[in-house]
Amino acid sequence: MTEPTPADAAPPPLVYDDKLVSGVLKDVRTIAMVGASPNWVRPSNFAMKYLLGKGYAVIPINPGHAGKEIWDQTVYAELGDVPGPIDMVDVFRASKDAGGIIDRAIELKDEKAIKVIWLQLGVRDDDAAARAEAAGMTVIMDRCPKIEYGRLFGELGWSGVNSGVISSKRPKR
Numbered sequence: 001m002t003e004p005t006p007a008d009a010a011p012p013p014l015v016y017d018d019k020l021v022s023g024v025l026k027d028v029r030t031i032a033m034v035g036a037s038p039n040w041v042r043p044s045n046f047a048m049k050y051l052l053g054k055g056y057a058v059i060p061i062n063p064g065h066a067g068k069e070i071w072d073q074t075v076y077a078e079l080g081d082v083p084g085p086i087d088m089v090d091v092f093r094a095s096k097d098a099g100g101i102i103d104r105a106i107e108l109k110d111e112k113a114i115k116v117i118w119l120q121l122g123v124r125d126d127d128a129a130a131r132a133e134a135a136g137m138t139v140i141m142d143r144c145p146k147i148e149y150g151r152l153f154g155e156l157g158w159s160g161v162n163s164g165v166i167s168s169k170r171p172k173r
Contacts, residue, residue: 011124014141016140016143020138020140021140022153024118024138025149025153027087028088028116029057030056031057031059032076032086033058033059033060033090033092034093034101035061035092036058036061036062036075037092038062038065038070043092043120045070046146047092047146048071051146052071058071059086060075060076061075061077061078066081078104080104080108082112084112085114086108086113087113088116088117088118089114089118091118091120091123092120092123093123095122095123095125098123098128099128102125102139103131106131106137115138116138116140117140118141119140119141119142119143120142120143120144121143121144122142124141124142126141
């Protein structure tokens with residue numbers, strides 16, 4: 001058996017400060033969800049419903065369903081079609097597709113006021129993330145805003161899950 005080369009080695013795990021993540025979730029109001037699905041059993045559908053329920057404006061992006069609606073929200077084919085500003089681009093696509101989506105978000109950064117790129121669980125593109133960070137954007141990869149919201153704002157604790165956040169007070173958004 002041969003030793004793995006550095007190119008074969010898995011990238012180091014990503015660690016984000018809870019203050020950064022909670023700050024993003026507090027500041028963001030409009031989320032463009034790339035890869036949103038109308039299929040209710042898909043994670044993107046459930047995450048979209050959850051985030052809408054928390055008061056976020058979630059704009060579904062899916063070229064195969066453009067012009068239709070998901071959770072009463074109009075679906076757009078791509079980021080450039082969205083009218084108005086976008087605070088965060090949430091990517092529900094494979095890692096191999098993330099780079100192109102991030103590059104498009106960088107192109108639209110000033111026009112759409114995009115501040116944050118968020119790649120879902122299992123989605124990672126370090127090179128594209130570096131490009132976005134160089135453009136002044138915040139990047140979070142391999143995380144789910146729905147899960148992080150529940151963890152950081154106390155909802156997981158309601159069901160007995162140890163979220164790692166200790167407080168005697170119910171958190172405020």
